[in-house]
Amino acid sequence: MKSGQKSTIYDIARKAGASPSAVSAALSDKWKQRRLKQETVERIRQIARDEGYSANLQARGLRKAESGLAGMVLPDHENRFFAELSQQFAREAHARGLCPAIVHAGREADAQLRSVESLIAYSVDLLMIAGATEPLELAYACRKARVRHVFVDHPCIEAPSVVTDNTAGATKLTQTLLNDMEAPSASDPTTWLYFLGGEQHLPASAERILGFRQETKASQALFDPEQILACGYESEKAEKALAALHARLGQLPAGLFVNSIGCLEGVLRFLSRLPEGEISKSTFGCFDYDPFATLSRFPLRMVRQRADLMVGEAFRQLDAGAFEPNLIRVPTQLI
Amino acid sequence: MKSGQKSTIYDIARKAGASPSAVSAALSDKWKQRRLKQETVERIRQIARDEGYSANLQARGLRKAESGLAGMVLPDHENRFFAELSQQFAREAHARGLCPAIVHAGREADAQLRSVESLIAYSVDLLMIAGATEPLELAYACRKARVRHVFVDHPCIEAPSVVTDNTAGATKLTQTLLNDMEAPSASDPTTWLYFLGGEQHLPASAERILGFRQETKASQALFDPEQILACGYESEKAEKALAALHARLGQLPAGLFVNSIGCLEGVLRFLSRLPEGEISKSTFGCFDYDPFATLSRFPLRMVRQRADLMVGEAFRQLDAGAFEPNLIRVPTQLI
DNA sequence: ATCGGTTGCTCAATCGATGTAGCAAAGGTA
DNA sequence: TACCTTTGCTACATCGATTGAGCAACCGAT
Known part of the structure; x- marks a missing residue:
């Protein structure tokens, strides 16, 4: 004193x-x-x-071979979804009497590995890894140290994982958009529904594209591989890709499925340069959610990933202490 | 192995x-x-x-009476500004070879104190506290444990603090809005500029209101205490307050200074129910920034708080190891 | 008077890394 | 040969909390 x-x-x-x-x-x-x-x-x-x-919790931790820390690794926080994940993580950790230690590791596999090893070195009692670039080596590190762990958003085939049900969400969104549109015609590309954004080889995008493709096929609205424009996740690329499409069609397409919030930013930027009349003829949807986007000047369907449910499921896995692979898909919410 | x-x-x-x-x-x-x-x-x-x-970093930490942990306490992450703060914090911590441990403590003073004590108990090497509700007791806890600390966003009169230059930012925004408006007339409340949101007794709001008041007074545009509607920070309250103002005036006011991003959400929700014609007659500004808000259907001036600069300044304080009070104001960026 | 059982505590080892103090051997000088 | 210095290492105490083992005092029963 x-x-x-x-x-x-x-x-x-x-x-x-x-x-x-x-x-x-x-x-x-x-x-x-x-x-x-x-x-x-x-x-x-x-x-x-x-x-x-x-x-002194370090002394206690040393003696008891645990730390009272709940570790979380995630790429960044500028993304609303990750922000919500970390928020929920903190809540659940507190509820278990653990102190949340949240580390931003960026997108590089190497930096993520270092972060995981660092947290393990602090004897974290559990570890949640969101958006892992190279999940396998992270899982091995956790295994070796006998640290309970769970992957979120990006799954790991060797460990408990919780992901958004991307395929189902994309199917639902595609269906809704097609419902709102006039029936597309095979001969007129301006009447089609396009998928914009993401990268084919990343699991999340691949699953969403699968859902999009399945549903467009089922609704007889899939005509051409060019309906899928996987231009990456950055807003600039999405803006350019949409501009190119607009130029090619001579107008906006009848429907647009935007993959991810970053892309939506680019899309909105492009649309803000178009006259009101042109926009109101098209139907828009986005796989991701942002409260401000709901307030844009035209109707926009959004698929919200349920960070709360995902973290809840993830902790259920952690509490069970299972190390076996186990992929859980959490449904999305259409807004 | x-x-x-x-x-x-x-x-x-x-x-x-x-x-x-x-x-x-x-x-x-x-x-x-x-x-x-x-x-x-x-x-x-x-x-x-x-x-x-x-x-084993706990053993090392015990022996060396330090931990290699950089602790940060903040209310939540759903706020873009705090998200950016924590992101920058992680960057700076990494740059110093420290592992960032970020804890969401909510808005309650008690929970924040427990979080701070918890981090201190882990012998964090430094502590950054953002959005403290009751800064004084937190500062005492840090002092007692001889932990370097700095307050961000909400200052503490007893410790190094870094805040947004709220007054200057509000002055600048007010000036800009008044410039974009027709000259207000004392006799017609519909021509006035209104300040919406925040709480008078909280330092950040108080400073912004000060800037608003100074500038409106200087521009001879301050006529009535009712121009300041400090209805709190929640979007619902802002929506209601604006609805009430709209009902009272029979239309939108000529100008609206929205305090904080949460309030903006409520404002946009209200405006989305109005016809286009009515909105375009008014001038809007917001003290806070969101990329999607720039894409709303009418021009909107925004004041961006520079989380990057603030965290940079905060670490400068921490690196210097000063315990004396020292309030640093970081300028904002008008968008 | 002795024994077993309970009560209320203390002792000392332990967790793993650090760092001061110091030991033994080799090499150099007188 | 005796003495000092340098080199290359080891021994041991330390950080603070935890915990198994154990000690002393006391009670009641034989």
């Missing part, structure tokens, strides 16, 4: 005329099984309160 | 036929001053690599 130095159980023991072990027991809930007198316990606790004592 | 258990310097020492101290020295950069043969060092390092050794 006075000196400003942090006090230890030894200080308190001295002041209470007791032994450090008694202090340790008194401050935990083990004092009963350690047969301390209630009176002694209360005396010790009073002194601890007066001293403003708080345990 | 084989057993799956994490190896320690003792395991490596045994395999290398050396002592634990030699291993410790060999794996750090102290082997030269500890006079180990280069050959021995290389042998030890090779074995460490083979074993996949990584130091």
Whole structure:
């Protein structure tokens, strides 16, 4: 209290005329099984309160071979979805009496691995990895250290994983968009529904494209491979790709399925340069959600990934302590 | 490597036929001053690599009375500004060889205090506190534990703090909005510029209101206390407050200064129910930035808080190790 | 008076890494 | 040969909390 130095159980023991072990027991809930007198316990606790004592968690962690830390690795936070994930993660961690330690590791596999190893070195009690670029090596690192772990968003074939049900979500969105459109005609590309954004080889995009393709095929609205414009995730690329499509068609297509919020930004930027009349003829949807996007100047269907449900499922996996692969798909919400 | 258990310097020492101290020295950069043969060092390092050794950071932290952790406490992540802050924090922490541990503590003073105490108990090497509800007690906790700390966004009068230059930003935005409007007339409340959102007693809002008031006064555009509608930060409240104003005036006011992104959401929701013609007669500005909001259907001035600069300044304070109060104001960017 | 059982505590080892102090051997000088 | 210096390492205490083992005092029963 006075000196400003942090006090230890030894200080308190001295002041209470007791032994450090008694202090340790008194401050935990083990004092009963350690047969301390209630009176002694209360005396010790009073002194601890007066001293403003708080345990050195590194010492405790070292001794108990755990840390009370819940580790989370994720690429970045500028993405609304990841932000929501980390928010939920913190909530669930707190609910388990753990202190959330959230690390932004970027998109590079190497940096992610270093972050995971770092968290393992702190003896985190569990580890949640979102958006892993190279999940396998991360899983091996966790395995080796016997750290419970779960992958979110990007799955790992060797570990428990929770992902958005991309295919089902894309199917639903595609169906909804087609419903809102006039029936497309094979001979007129301006009447088609286009898929814009993402990268074919990434699992999430691949699944969404699968859903899009299945549904367009089922609705007899798939005519051409060019309906799928997997131009990447950046807004600039999406803007360019849409501009090119607009130039080629001489107008906007009847429907547009935008893959990811970043792409939507580019799309909106392009659309903001078009006259109102032209936009209102088309139907738009986006796989991702942003509250401000709902307030854009034309109707926009959005697929919201349920970060809350995903983190809930992820913790169910962690609580079960399973290390076996187990892929859980969480449904999306159409807005 | 084989057993799956994490190896320690003792395991490596045994395999290398050396002592634990030699291993410790060999794996750090102290082997030269500890006079180990280069050959021995290389042998030890090779074995460490083979074993996949990584130091137990809790043990190291306990011994060295530091942790290698950079702690950050912030209310939540759903806010774009806080998300950017934490992102930058992670960057700077990494640059200093620290592992960022970011904790969402919510808005309640009590939860924030517990989070701070928890991070202190892990012996974090520095602590950045964003959006503190009750900064003073947090500062005392840090002081007591001799932990370097800095407040961001919400300042603390007893500690180094970095905040947005709210007054200057509000002045600039007010000026810009007034410039874009017709000259207001004292007798006609529909021609006035209104300030919507925030809470008078919170420092950030108070400063912005000050800037708004100074500038409207200077421009002879301040007529009535009712021009300031500090209805809180939630979108619902802002929506209601604007609806009430609209009902009272019989139309939208000529200008609206929206305080914070949350309020903007409510404002946009209300405006989305109005006809296009009515909206285009008014001038809008918002103290906060969101890329999607730039794409709304009418021009909107936004003040962007520079999270990058703020975190940079905050780390400058931390690096200097100062404990004395020191309020730094970071300029905003008008968009 | 002795024994067994309970109560209320203390002792000392432990977790893993660090770092000071110091030992033994080799080399150099007187 | 005795003495000092340098080289290359090891021994051991330390950080603070936890926990198994164990000790002393006391009670009641034989």
